[in-house]
Amino acid sequence: MIGFTGNTLDRADDLRHDPAAFAAAAGDWRARWLRLDGLMPEIGGDGRLVWTTLADLPDDAVPILLGLAEGRPHFAAFLPGFQASSAPAMRSPALMAMLANLAPGEAAIYAAARSLIDWHARHGFCANCGAATDIYRAGWARKCPSCAAEHFPRVDPVVIMIAEHDGRALLGRGKNWPAGRYSALAGFLQPGESVEEAVAREIEEESGVRVRDVRYIASQPWPFPSSLMIACVATADDDAITLDTNELEDAMWVPRAMVRAVLAGEEGPFLPPPPYAIAYTLLTEWAKE
Amino acid sequence: MIGFTGNTLDRADDLRHDPAAFAAAAGDWRARWLRLDGLMPEIGGDGRLVWTTLADLPDDAVPILLGLAEGRPHFAAFLPGFQASSAPAMRSPALMAMLANLAPGEAAIYAAARSLIDWHARHGFCANCGAATDIYRAGWARKCPSCAAEHFPRVDPVVIMIAEHDGRALLGRGKNWPAGRYSALAGFLQPGESVEEAVAREIEEESGVRVRDVRYIASQPWPFPSSLMIACVATADDDAITLDTNELEDAMWVPRAMVRAVLAGEEGPFLPPPPYAIAYTLLTEWAKE
Numbered sequence: 001m002i003g004f005t006g007n008t009l010d011r012a013d014d015l016r017h018d019p020a021a022f023a024a025a026a027g028d029w030r031a032r033w034l035r036l037d038g039l040m041p042e043i044g045g046d047g048r049l050v051w052t053t054l055a056d057l058p059d060d061a062v063p064i065l066l067g068l069a070e071g072r073p074h075f076a077a078f079l080p081g082f083q084a085s086s087a088p089a090m091r092s093p094a095l096m097a098m099l100a101n102l103a104p105g106e107a108a109i110y111a112a113a114r115s116l117i118d119w120h121a122r123h124g125f126c127a128n129c130g131a132a133t134d135i136y137r138a139g140w141a142r143k144c145p146s147c148a149a150e151h152f153p154r155v156d157p158v159v160i161m162i163a164e165h166d167g168r169a170l171l172g173r174g175k176n177w178p179a180g181r182y183s184a185l186a187g188f189l190q191p192g193e194s195v196e197e198a199v200a201r202e203i204e205e206e207s208g209v210r211v212r213d214v215r216y217i218a219s220q221p222w223p224f225p226s227s228l229m230i231a232c233v234a235t236a237d238d239d240a241i242t243l244d245t246n247e248l249e250d251a252m253w254v255p256r257a258m259v260r261a262v263l264a265g266e267e268g269p270f271l272p273p274p275p276y277a278i279a280y281t282l283l284t285e286w287a288k289e
Numbered sequence: 290m291i292g293f294t295g296n297t298l299d300r301a302d303d304l305r306h307d308p309a310a311f312a313a314a315a316g317d318w319r320a321r322w323l324r325l326d327g328l329m330p331e332i333g334g335d336g337r338l339v340w341t342t343l344a345d346l347p348d349d350a351v352p353i354l355l356g357l358a359e360g361r362p363h364f365a366a367f368l369p370g371f372q373a374s375s376a377p378a379m380r381s382p383a384l385m386a387m388l389a390n391l392a393p394g395e396a397a398i399y400a401a402a403r404s405l406i407d408w409h410a411r412h413g414f415c416a417n418c419g420a421a422t423d424i425y426r427a428g429w430a431r432k433c434p435s436c437a438a439e440h441f442p443r444v445d446p447v448v449i450m451i452a453e454h455d456g457r458a459l460l461g462r463g464k465n466w467p468a469g470r471y472s473a474l475a476g477f478l479q480p481g482e483s484v485e486e487a488v489a490r491e492i493e494e495e496s497g498v499r500v501r502d503v504r505y506i507a508s509q510p511w512p513f514p515s516s517l518m519i520a521c522v523a524t525a526d527d528d529a530i531t532l533d534t535n536e537l538e539d540a541m542w543v544p545r546a547m548v549r550a551v552l553a554g555e556e557g558p559f560l561p562p563p564p565y566a567i568a569y570t571l572l573t574e575w576a577k578e
Contacts, residue, residue: 005483013494017535112481119480122438125419127412132419140479149411153480157446157517190429191408191442191515192401194294195508205302216505219484226480228446230519246306 003276007108009067025073047103064139076113084121111223160186172251182270208242292565296397298356314362336392353428365402373410400512449475461540471559497531
């Protein structure tokens with residue numbers, strides 16, 4: 001399963017538009033509330049997320065409806081005053097270890113909860129007029145009491161891709177990455193461009209390599225804080241690299257057999273991405289071709 | 290060419306991070322400034338956008354760098370005080386006619402400019418603390434002078450898709466659509482889901498049809514105000530429709546030969562989408578299969 005996918009909850013969008021039904025769900029004694037320590041998950045010995053009841057939460061906790069499982073409401077709690085900046089950085093070793101141990105589908109629930117809580121924490125004011133806004137739509141939006149503007153959680157599309165040339169994949173390493181780690185190139189998609197255009201622009205900016213024939217491979221949510229990763233492969237006609245040293249520390253072409261070997265756990269010229277990152281899925285799919 | 294793609298400007302991201310070079314570009318007498326009437330384009334008899342010089346703009350116009358063409362800077366101007374709500378609605382017949390007549394690649398430049406100007410107009414305040422923010426990074430971001438938060442233009446991913454069953458495509462029509470118009474279903478991707486999951490969720494919510502095997506087809510920017518349209522086809526095992534009448538007025542299964550005929554201009558049970566919409570590309574690709 002691709003990392004952070006496989007959420008088994010029914011998102012029950014209709015409840016978001018029905019304040020009475022939502023209030024009833026939030027008061028339901030069977031409702032489960034996700035236990036989080038700031039933005040960090042709590043994980044049981046079974047590799048599953050830990051849930052609690054409303055009784056265990058502060059009185060001012062605001063319910064965010066994650067969805068239903070067999071009719072039973074599942075919530076995350078937004079605690080007013082929570083500061084996203086006080087939460088541990090996304091790549092803390094503790095979180096990395098937790099993610100690697102989560103049962104399938106559990107990381108997807110965590111991803112939705114984390115992205116929403118983090119968004120509320122950093123979007124308490126109206127971008128249109130500056131007034132303090134209120135949570136509404138079951139935690140999936142905010143509304144301005146002053147100018148009536150509605151605000152919805154961001155999802156920021158990111159392209160992540162390998163150029164291929166003569167059976168080799170272009171991998172790069174960012175500054176301050178762990179020793180030996182190389183991965184697919186990546187960057188935010190910008191207003192006014194398609195996925196295919198963003199892939200070509202980012203590869204050329206970072207490595208000087210020009211590509212054509214962009215092929216979509218897969219996607220995943222990436223809750224740091226709220227990206228949609230879109231993984232692609234593109235064909236390069238030339239393998240000359242001109243590194244943008246503001247973006248990358250190094251880049252290299254790696255033959256398919258070597259990528260396959262590294263993914264199989266053998267020693268090679270780079271360390272593979274973690275399995276929950278879509279770069280892992282992307283390299284795995286490309287290595288199969 | 291897919292609608293709103295094919296922007297030939299070099300986005301010159303490096304200039305966004307180099308205030309001195311950016312200021313020099315904005316003062317360059319050769320620089321071209323996009324003429325807009327609010328958010329509406331001006332289009333010459335050659336089907337191309339109309340450009341002007343800095344001298345024709347108000348003194349308080351703020352430059353947004355669209356990119357370079359043969360080294361010559363191209364800008365859009367953000368006029369402080371511009372109200373996005375005063376601009377004509379996205380589906381005005383005048384704009385539809387203009388888009389249909391634009392030369393290839395021109396709509397892509399317009400899309401980037403429109404999305405950025407509209408975003409600035411509706412995001413003048415810091416979502417984190419409520420203070421008024423300043424444009425920076427050559428018009429590709431805003432920064433808060435109070436809490437130092439940086440804000441970047443939104444790009445909202447939208448999935449647009451057809452379910453297929455036994456050689457037929459599921460098409461729906463929204464409320465208040467022009468008479469006879471049917472198109473692919475569509476909806477915003479939400480935090481914590483992949484493209485594939487969003488496609489399955491939206492189809493099931495709107496039509497009751499369950500799908501598997503989601504296949505990516507193409508993408509396009511859609512500047513109303515700032516979507517990234519991601520077009521897919523998915524396979525349905527059952528063709529029973531349960532309409533969500535809050536979302537759709539009707540839905541129907543259309544055989545491939547009929548889709549092909551309608552796209553070829555023949556009369557049929559529905560009017561085709563306009564060629565600059567990715568629904569047109571999606572139906573065309575599916576009809577070829």
